[in-house]
Amino acid sequence: MKQHTQVGETSWDRKNPRDVRRAARSMGYTGYTAGLAPGHVQANICILPKAWAEDFLLFCQRNPKPCPLLSRSDVGSPRLPSLADDLDIRTDIPRYHIFRDGKFVEEVTDISAYWQDDLVTFALGCSFSFEEALQEAGIPLRFLSNNNVAGVYVSNLPTEPAGAFAAPLVVTMRSFRPSDAIRAIQITSRFPNVHGAPVHIGNPGTIGVDLNNRYQNVGDGTVADGEIPLFWACGLTPQFAVMSAKPSLCITHAPSSMLVTDLRNASLAVL
C-alpha cells in the first residue's frame, strides 16, 4: 500500500518530476499528469510477464511510430534507471489499470500487491512531448485551451504483428492552418521517440477515419474552416495489441495518468 502524506510533507512542487513521483508514491496524489513537470517526458507504461514480453518488444521494434520504446526494465526489476534514478514503477504512477487475459479488472493506485519476479516494464513515448514543442513554436493546439486532448480514431492502416500481438493503427488527429501544418510536420519529425512525423495528412477517409466517430468519444475531432487535419500514430495502438494477445496479466497507466520522468522533452529531439 502507498503511504499517505506525512506530517511535514503537505506540499510538493508540481514543476519538479521527482516531486510528482513522490506525490504519487507517498502523498496520495491520484490525479492527471498533464501540465505537471513541464518540459519533462511523460511515458505510457505497459507491464507484462516475461513470457509475453519478448513478443511485445518485437511488436514495438516492428511498429516504432505507434510504439516508440524509451526504456525496457530488467526482468523482475521495478526500476527504469535511464528515466529517473529514484523511480519505482510499482508506486510512482498516480493510477494504474489491471488487465487479466486481456480484460480490464480494476483501477488501483499502487501495484505492489500485483508485483511478480517475472514482470517486465515497457515505457513508451507520448505525444505530450511533441505537443510541448509545437506550443513553444507558437503553433496553436485548440483542444488544449479547452482542456481536451487530440481526437482519437481507429484507422484502417495496418501494423506488423509479432506473435499474438496485433492491432490496427490507432491515430490522433490535430488540425492546423496550412502553414502551421507544414511547420508541425517539421517539428514532430525531430521527435521519432514520441511518435515522430504524422502518418497521414488531409482526407480522413483515405485511412478509414470518420472524424465524427472518435474512439470512445476521446478528444477533439473538429477541423475549423481553412484547416487541414494531420494524423499521428497513437500510443493506444500497443494497448489494442495487448488486448488482442490476452496475456495472463498486464498492467498499464490509467489514461492521462502517466509516468513522469526526469528526461527533458528537448533531449528527445534528434536534431
Added chain:
Amino acid sequence: MKQHTQVGETSWDRKNPRDVRRAARSMGYTGYTAGLAPGHVQANICILPKAWAEDFLLFCQRNPKPCPLLSRSDVGSPRLPSLADDLDIRTDIPRYHIFRDGKFVEEVTDISAYWQDDLVTFALGCSFSFEEALQEAGIPLRFLSNNNVAGVYVSNLPTEPAGAFAAPLVVTMRSFRPSDAIRAIQITSRFPNVHGAPVHIGNPGTIGVDLNNRYQNVGDGTVADGEIPLFWACGLTPQFAVMSAKPSLCITHAPSSMLVTDLRNASLAVL
C-alpha cells in the same frame, strides 16, 4: 562571340559540369540544362548594374524562400569562384535573356558584348536540386516522366519589397499521395538554399491559386485522385521583382537553360 566546336573537340561529357560549361562556352551548345551534370547544382542567374544590386541583395535577404542566394560576384567580375573555379558568367550559360528598363530585348548565347565594369551577378538556388533528392527517396514526380516541369502559379502571398524591387510570390505546385507529401516536406526542409519547405499545402484557393490558370501555361497543373498539392516558392519571383524595378539593364539565364555549377546537390542539405 563564342567559339564554336574546334577540330578534336567534337564530344563532351554530359555528366560532367565542367564539360557542360565548356560546351556552352566554346562548343555551341545552346540547349536545356535539365538532366545535364546530374547530382550538381544548377542556378538561376540575375545580373544587374551595381546601382540596382544593393536593393536586389536586400530583396533576396528579405525573401529567402523564393530567392535563395547561393553566390554574389564581386562588382565587375564575371567569376563565381564558390560555384566553380573555371566559371565565366559571360559565356557559360547556353542562352541568356537581355532586359532593358524591365522589358525583354533579345535572347543571346554570349553576353560578352553586354558586359560592363559595374555588373554584379547573383546565383540563386533552383528546385532541380530538391527534385533530385525527392526522386532519390523514391517519391514520384509525374511531370518529369512526361518531360514537363512543375506547374507555375502567381499566388496572392506577399513578399517583402526592397527599394524598387517588389513582387507577388510565384509558386510551383507538385502533388503527392499523403504519405509522400509528408516525406516531401521533410526532404525539402533539408534544402533551404533551394527553396526549402513548401509554403502551402492543400486548398489552392487559400493562396489565390486556380490550378487551371498556370503562369504562361508553364508546367503540369494536374492533381490526381487521392493526391494533395504542395506549393513551393519559385525562382521566378525575383524575375517579377526585377521587371517591376525596371533596371536599365538586367541579364538572366533563359528559362530551363541554367548555370551548371560544380556544387553537389547533396552538399546543400543542412542535415
